[in-house]
Amino acid sequence: MSTGNTNSGTKIIIAGGGTGGHIFPAIAIANALKKADPGIEILFIGAKGKMEMEKVPQAGYKIEGIDIAGFNRSSLLKNIGLPFKLIRSFFQVRRIVKAFAPSAVVGVGGYSTFPVLKLAQAKGIPTFIHESNSFAGKSNMMLGKNATKIFVASDGMEKFFPAAKLQITGNPVREAIVQMHTDRHTASMSFGLDPAKQTVLVTGGSLGAKGINEAIDVELDAFAQNNVQLIWQTGKPYAAKAAARVKGQSNVWTDAFITKMENAYAAADIVISRAGAMAIAELCVVKKPVIFVPFPFAAEDHQTVNALHLVEKHAGIMIKDSEAKEKLVPAVIALSKNEEQQRELQQNIGKLAVTDADTQIASAILKAIK
Structure with a gap:
């Protein structure tokens, strides 16, 4: 360039x-x-x-x-x-x-x-x-x-x-995500996961998200028990802890950062994300059912404001960071079993894409x- x-x-x-x-x-x-x-x-x-x-x-x-x-x-x-x-x-x-x-x-x-x-x-x-x-x-x-x-x-x-x-x-939105040429099967294989199983992408943004990471860590076994796979992007601060936690679990891929985010989106059926404006813009473009966990210390709590815009349009689900440990994983597992709700969220978030x-x-x- x-x-x-x-x-x-x-x-x-x-x-x-x-x-x-x-x-x-x-x-x-x-x-x-x-x-x-x-x-x-x-x-x-x-x-x-x-x-x-x-x-x-x-x-x-x-x-x-x-x-x-x-x-x-x-x-x-x-x-x-x-x-x-x-x-x-x-x-x-x-x-x-x-x-x-x-x-x-x-x-x-x-x-x-x-x-x-x-x-x-x-x-x-x-x-x-x-x-x-x-x-x-x-x-x-x-x-x-x-x-x-x-x-x-x-x-x-x-x-x-x-x-x-x-x-x-x-x-x-990054061009690679707007164009997204990768199909779900190829994308799943690139993370060493089974394309036949439901996959959840967890992303806390480029620097990770403590509240989300801890909630996933506490309930990690629930994913395997419900036949759900996980792509877990942790951010640097949590990477070592997560890597040790997932040892021997074939249904989880984890790393500090995902370089080809388009592959992660293509492989995912459901996404757990912070509610930063850019993350939302990407999620609208890739049309994925999302559970938002807004970062509670964002200036003027703008992430909660961002997430509520989507919740009001039935284009996303929101769980507070303070309630993530109890509610996040059960909500994801429930959504993974409700294909009708996934379809509704997908259609509504897609309407907001630019x-x-x-x-x-x-x-x-x-x-x-x-």
Whole structure:
């Protein structure tokens, strides 16, 4: 994806990251920009030590890291160096922006978005924001006042942003998932599982989910007893514990991270997931019956808001994180035995799918700056 000599003169910085929920849509937008204008030059800016520093180069794009961190709510002592990091990050951003001279800057959320877009706005460079959640993040709200355009996933976002700048596009989904060429049989075999058995995919997002992992761990044997298989993506913190727990169980595949998520979706009959906006966007596209366990500490509890949108449309089931240990596995086993309910959830979640958000965003950016 690196730029050749066919340079169109358009240069775009994409800032943000921290989790797959910010990184994968950012890469989808970059790919769509490249498709619309093959001569475009794209540079990512991310936070040093975060996931984007690995995932963006894997996707074929250049990334510059800056020293930035968020406010640590659990340990106030860890925030002592924060003002210095923030000041240093502004100097780093100024150097990167001066050297690259972008035509526009796109922010997708995450620590690095704020200093990059703030500087771009101060310099009069057009800025674009993608807000994936139904509850806008604070830094995006602050940046929205001076943004050129704000792309959102759902209606009702006027309470966070200037109405005239809003464009409802939905959330960009990775191309591999939109295209999904793998059939269920092949996908099941790639995880060493039996295509004839019901399969549940457990995913807590790119960094894992403690509440979900513990609930699965406690009731793991119930899956084999009910002839159900498990694809269990744990995130790094729980990976070793899960690997030890599943030893000798042929009905479970587990790992910290799934590189080819499209295969996991293709193999799954039912999905257990957090309710981040990007996870929901993907699940709508792949049309799977889902049990959502919203992350309870998300800002303004936006994951519960996200999940309830679907529950109201009979497009998902929701279980609170605090009740997951008692209720999650019994609910999954019950759903695995109720094909009619699976079909209803599948049809209703499929109606909410958006498959061209990345193209809509890319063409709106290029139209605004050319």
